[in-house]
Amino acid sequence: MNYTENPFGSTHSLDANPFDDPSPHSSTPKFPPNNTEDHAARLEEINRRERDLERREAELTQKADHIRRNGRNNWPFFFPLIFHSIADEIPEASRPLITRIYQLWLVLAATLVINLVACIFILVSGAAGGGSDVGSSVGYLLIITPLSFLLWYRPIYNGYMKEQALYYYLYFFFGGWHLLFSIYMIIGIPGTGSAGLISMIKNYIDGHLAAGILGTISTVGWVIQGAGNAFYYLQIWKHHRAAGHTMEKAKTELAAHGAKAYFTRG
Numbered sequence: 099m100n101y102t103e104n105p106f107g108s109t110h111s112l113d114a115n116p117f118d119d120p121s122p123h124s125s126t127p128k129f130p131p132n133n134t135e136d137h138a139a140r141l142e143e144i145n146r147r148e149r150d151l152e153r154r155e156a157e158l159t160q161k162a163d164h165i166r167r168n169g170r171n172n173w174p175f176f177f178p179l180i181f182h183s184i185a186d187e188i189p190e191a192s193r194p195l196i197t198r199i200y201q202l203w204l205v206l207a208a209t210l211v212i213n214l215v216a217c218i219f220i221l222v223s224g225a226a227g228g229g230s231d232v233g234s235s236v237g238y239l240l241i242i243t244p245l246s247f248l249l250w251y252r253p254i255y256n257g258y259m260k261e262q263a264l265y266y267y268l269y270f271f272f273g274g275w276h277l278l279f280s281i282y283m284i285i286g287i288p289g290t291g292s293a294g295l296i297s298m299i300k301n302y303i304d305g306h307l308a309a310g311i312l313g314t315i316s317t318v319g320w321v322i323q324g325a326g327n328a329f330y331y332l333q334i335w336k337h338h339r340a341a342g343h344t345m346e347k348a349k350t351e352l353a354a355h356g357a358k359a360y361f362t363r364g
Contacts, residue, residue, distance in 0.1 A: 182255075192258040195330065202326045203251045209319030210239045213283070216293035216312035223306040227289030234291020242279070250276055254334060263343035264351045266334070273331055280324030284317060294320060 171178035181187075188196050217235040221228030249272035257265030286294020293301075298313030 184255075187259045188255070189258065195333065196255060196258055198326070199251060199254060199330055202323045202330070203247060205319055205323040205326075206246060207243050209316060209323060210235075210243055212312060212319060213291075213293050213316040214239050216297075216309055216316050217291060219306070219309035219312055220293065220297065220301065223301070223304070223309050225288070225301070225304065225306070225309075230289045231291050231293070231297075235293075238283075238291055246276060261341065262351050263338075263345075263348040266338045266343050267345065267348050269334065270331075270338075273327065277324065277328055277331065280320055280327065284320045284324060286313070286317065292320075293317070 171181055173180050173182035184193055184196050184200065214232070214235040217228070217231040221232050225231075250269050253265040253268035253272070256262070257269060282290075283292045284294050286292040286297040288297050288300060293309070293313040293316040295317050298310055298317050301307075301310035301313055
């Protein structure tokens with residue numbers, strides 16, 4: 099054994115002399131080091147989840163916006179062909195007006211049905227021209243009902259939804275013709291397919307009570323929808339002028355969007 103060997107310098111002793119001054123590197127207590135890789139992985143996972151939530155939220159917003167603009171076909175209810183929702187597509191300030199016009203269109207559709215039934219009763223009563231009345235009234239029901247919706251109701255619906263001049267001019271043109279047609283049906287010349295005023299009075303005089311009553315209901319319907327449409331025609335004309343719509347603007351819209359604008363939204 100080497101007696102000169104420092105027993106405190108043995109490799110089996112303490113790693114460091116506890117009586118030595120602490121070195122700068124050992125001043126900080128040694129704790130298990132942070133696992134930076136795990137921390138980065140957790141942070142990346144959190145960021146990924148946030149991005150996934152944002153993506154899902156954007157998709158839901160996009161779907162909601164798509165439904166609002168394009169919607170699912172819901173009209174007519176028995177065979178949906180188009181999307182129609184005044185509450186979703188028409189600005190709040192204009193909803194009452196469009197609602198009234200839609201109600202007037204419903205009155206028109208109901209009046210056409212009653213007019214047809216009245217003409218059938220006129221035919222059954224043996225009145226002259228009864229066959230012409232029935233034939234014409236059937237044509238009115240099958241043609242006027244869809245065309246009135248497409249040619250003057252739908253344009254003004256789109257007009258208030260998009261506020262584009264083109265739709266207003268379409269409404270004024272076809273809506274004006276409808277007002278003339280309403281006057282024609284109110285008069286009710288026998289043999290023309292109208293159970294209006296003249297035809298109604300004639301049925302009462304001839305003692306055809308059922309035909310006369312149905313003719314009265316039909317005449318009242320023509321008057322209500324005709325007078326209502328005339329009133330709102332003037333209101334829409336004032337709005338159209340105040341909004342600054344012009345024919346040049348309508349031509350520009352037609353050139354920019356084409357006929358497909360009639361079937362699209364937004």
